[in-house]
Amino acid sequence: MAAPKQFNVGIVGYGLSAKVFHIPFIDLTPTLTLHSIVQRSPAPGNSAPEDYPSIKHHTTPDALLSDPEVDVVVLCTPPNTHYPLARSALLNNKHVLVEKPFVPSAKEADELSSLARQQNRVLCVYQNRRWDSDFLTVQSLLREGTLGRVVEFETHFDRLRLAKPAGTWKSSLRITEGGGVLYDLGSHLLDQVFVLFGMPTGVTGKFVNQREGRIVNGDGSEEQEPDSVSAVLSYQETGMLVYVRAGVASVESKQMRFWVRGTKASYHKTGLDPQEDWLRAGGKATDAGFGQEDEERYGKLCVATEEGKVEERVCPTVEPETYIRFYDLFAKSLESGDEADAPVPASQAAQVLRIIEAIKESAKTGKEVAP
The missing domain is CATH 3.30.360.10 (Dihydrodipicolinate Reductase; domain 2)
Structure with a gap:
């Protein structure tokens, strides 16, 4: 029986999300290997290169996104950066996991979901709750x-x-x-x-x-x-x-x-x-x-x-199944290569964004809105 495929993971962003919710669970997932981290401004006491000296490090995303050794990109950056970074990662044939909130609009979510299908890559949103x-x-x-x-x-x-x-x-x-x-x-x-x-x-x-x-x-x-x-x-x-x-x-x-x-x-x-x-x-x-x-x-x-x-x-x-279960399912979806197997497919996140947009429209108009 062939050994399970291993996936190299690159993290973009090195704040609380990366340190607490992603890197520890990547380390617990047998088929995932932490490969590289993007941290814009490492500083003493808050330095990815100091914390993980044996892996690759970058101060901008471009080198990581284009690195052929990276299979999966995890975006732990502010939501207004998610769309361009996820799009670039998909165009570079990476699987992508995006922190919530996914992107600011359902239109952007639909575009990324469509692109992921075209590229035959998994696009997942981190809805750990x-x-x-x-x-x-x-x-x-x-x-x-x-x-x-x-x-x-x-x-x-x-x-x-x-x-x-x-x-x-x-x-x-x-x-x-x-x-x-x-x-x-x-x-x-x-x-x-x-x-x-x-x-x-x-x-x-x-x-x-x-x-x-x-x-x-x-x-x-x-x-x-x-x-x-x-x-x-x-x-x-x-x-x-x-x-x-x-x-x-x-x-x-x-x-x-x-x-x-x-x-x-x-x-x-x-x-x-x-x-x-x-x-x-x-x-x-x-x-x-x-x-x-x-x-x-x-x-x-x-x-x-x-x-x-x-x-x-x-x-x-x-x-409790705990947040370990999220990464177990995410790893399985990478093995199958099918976004439908992802624990939180981008297409579902797009639907949630439609509800968010309906709330915004209702708050603006004072009327009930159909999402």
């Missing part, structure tokens, strides 16, 4: 029919952050460039909704600057950048409404994450999946207990009994 254990718990509840028919689905990414952050694309890039809360946090929330329910029939969105206490429109002008977003997605065939919220002025001891109401039961969950905090604190994906939630963080089920009463139960979080 599909492998959050709380989201997998929701998937399990829906698959098993525990909740009955879902009538309302709430998904939150709320925080108490009244001081405006600085220094990253999340605060410096405008919404027209793929920056801000809608693309940063909203792309996670909306991707999960898309996985569960597909495309909505209608979208209503509202942008708010909670720090200053004003509602803003969706035209993307510099003075109109929101720090919070609320959206309602409607599904005409089932009568279900999905509420998507991300805010910065949520004073809660336990932040809401999911609230799912069905005809048989409801599921209530607070807090975030622990994997990101674990990794950012210096932990490893191979550590015992990685991705597992403590019992006090379990969600709550309220179940309708045959007697017409409501019974409250603890709902244990499912055994």
Whole structure:
């Protein structure tokens, strides 16, 4: 039996994403080898050449993108750079993994997806939160029919952050460039909704600057950048409404994450999946207990009994697959060479961008928009 094909991986960008979410998982994936890194300005204490002296290093992307030894390019750069870099990588016959948010527009996403098919290369988007254990718990509840028919689905990414952050694309890039809360946090929330329910029939969105206490429109002008977003997605065939919220002025001891109401039961969950905090604190994906939630963080089920009463139960979080699973699937898609095998195909990311664009249009016009 032939040995599995090995793929050399080049990383463009050397910030938190590369250091925490990609390089450690590349090292854990048997068929992937870290080959080269692009870091624009290495400095003492933040230097890819110092951290990985045995591999190739560049200060601009061109040499890496054209290197025939590189099979896969991982883009860990700001979203306004993703389209030209991904296009160049594909034209150089590389497979490409792009950090979220994918690109600023669905049009760009469609163009890249089409180019990937023409080049017979895998183009994948890093939506790691599909492998959050709380989201997998929701998937399990829906698959098993525990909740009955879902009538309302709430998904939150709320925080108490009244001081405006600085220094990253999340605060410096405008919404027209793929920056801000809608693309940063909203792309996670909306991707999960898309996985569960597909495309909505209608979208209503509202942008708010909670720090200053004003509602803003969706035209993307510099003075109109929101720090919070609320959206309602409607599904005409089932009568279900999905509420998507991300805010910065949520004073809660336990932040809401999911609230799912069905005809048989409801599921209530607070807090975030622990994997990101674990990794950012210096932990490893191979550590015992990685991705597992403590019992006090379990969600709550309220179940309708045959007697017409409501019974409250603890709902244990499912055994985590963890973000290791994303890279396992990505590596398998490289072996097959089929984008359809990718854990998050670019074509799916394009659909999520259509929902994002509908929210922007609705916030601008005040009307419901069909994505």
